[in-house]
Amino acid sequence: MKLLIFGPANSGKTSLLKTAMENHTFIAVENLLPTRGIIRETYLFRGLLEISAWDAGGQQRYQDRYYGSQEENVFSSVDLPIYMVDALTVDDTVRPAFDKFVNKVFEKNPHLSTIYVFINKIDLPDSKEEKVHELLTKDLPPEIHKKLSFTPVSVKQGSAQQRLVSICDQLIEKRIENMGKLNKLRSIVEELKGSANGADFILFNKRDGLMITSTLGKFTTQSLQFITFQISALESNVHEIYARTMELRNSKVSPLSLNTIVMESSTNFVIAKEVEEHGTIVAVSRDKKLETIQKIVEVLSDTNPIFEKLVNALEFAAV
Ligand SMILES: Nc1nc2c(ncn2[C@@H]2O[C@H](COP(=O)(O)OP(=O)(O)O)[C@@H](O)[C@H]2O)c(=O)[nH]1
Ligand SMILES: [Mg+2]
Numbered sequence: 001m002k003l004l005i006f007g008p009a010n011s012g013k014t015s016l017l018k019t020a021m022e023n024h025t026f027i028a029v030e031n032l033l034p035t036r037g038i039i040r041e042t043y044l045f046r047g048l049l050e051i052s053a054w055d056a057g058g059q060q061r062y063q064d065r066y067y068g069s070q071e072e073n074v075f076s077s078v079d080l081p082i083y084m085v086d087a088l089t090v091d092d093t094v095r096p097a098f099d100k101f102v103n104k105v106f107e108k109n110p111h112l113s114t115i116y117v118f119i120n121k122i123d124l125p126d127s128k129e130e131k132v133h134e135l136l137t138k139d140l141p142p143e144i145h146k147k148l149s150f151t152p153v154s155v156k157q158g159s160a161q162q163r164l165v166s167i168c169d170q171l172i173e174k175r176i177e178n179m180g181k182l183n184k185l186r187s188i189v190e191e192l193k194g195s196a197n198g199a200d201f202i203l204f205n206k207r208d209g210l211m212i213t214s215t216l217g218k219f220t221t222q223s224l225q226f227i228t229f230q231i232s233a234l235e236s237n238v239h240e241i242y243a244r245t246m247e248l249r250n251s252k253v254s255p256l257s258l259n260t261i262v263m264e265s266s267t268n269f270v271i272a273k274e275v276e277e278h279g280t281i282v283a284v285s286r287d288k289k290l291e292t293i294q295k296i297v298e299v300l301s302d303t304n305p306i307f308e309k310l311v312n313a314l315e316f317a318a319v
Pocket of ligand 1: 008009010011012013014015016029030031032033034035058120121122123124153154155156157
């Protein structure tokens with residue numbers, strides 16, 4: 001699936017992709033260098049939908065190439081076109097650049113139903129999103145206007161990412177192959193639950209941190225804010241102690257891998273485990289019996305057939 005994001009330099013395009021698809025915080029991407037030319041990146045959104053994102057640097061010298069020698073390559077076979085403008089700039093360059101993009105996208109992709117327009121940075125006090133909307137829509141032919149979907153957003157506050165996620169979710173629901181993958185993963189997490197005293201399992205996609213599926217159906221959580229479990233002071237201390245213990249036992253030290261974390265509340269166990277490089281699964285037990293934790297650990301062990309099935313299903317989705 002090809003996502004093409006366009007718009008003037010500095011409107012927030014790269015910030016949006018990095019925060020929504022790679023789970024970086026806004027602060028981490030605040031000092032990005034301007035994008036030079038087009039950057040292409042492949043994402044597996046929610047572990048299900050393969051997205052090839054084309055992020056087009058906005059400077060004029062690049063713009064000329066997009067509409068010149070690179071036109072066929074840039075504008076053909078677009079599935080998800082996004083135009084991003086900032087809500088502060090109202091000058092006479094804004095509308096011609098927008099018209100050019102809209103016309104070219106529909107010319108090259110006559111069957112596309114929607115171009116999504118993000119009016120960004122509405123968190124800023126001098127944001128003029130209504131003026132910008134007016135500027136972009138004034139005297140637009142109705143047949144074009146009805147194919148444009150405008151949303152005032154802020155990458156800084158997270159509403160732009162929410163909007164992008166919901167657009168991509170709609171795409172997943174329209175695609176049979178994505179729904180097939182999702183149903184398969186759903187039935188695997190149900191199997192895990194059936195073998196673990198009814199514990200609930202929630203599966204996350206690692207790169208974007210978004211939930212893929214769970215035994216509780218769809219619900220919203222924050223995206224997981226880690227890519228791999230971080231080695232903190234505690235873990236390096238544990239490693240020291242382990243190494244020393246093995247030395248005193250005259251045994252070999254094998255590398256400690258931190259891919260499972262067990263926590264407890266007064267009534268539950270909560271276990272988080274990495275599913276190879278693709279995902280992270282979190283289990284919440286129904287009780288605090290030792291037998292339950294044993295079952296969860298067992299079912300999540302690398303050699304358990306259900307867990308293997310989960311790894312394979314996620315790998316398959318990643319192909
Ligand atoms: N206040 C505010 N700043 C933003 C927002 N989105 C992006 N920025 C900032 O705008 C600048 C340009 O962002 P960038 O993603 O590089 O824009 P691009 O040229 O369109 O890729 C960066 O300093 C971002 O931190 C937003 O929603 N609010
Ligand atoms: Mg950029």
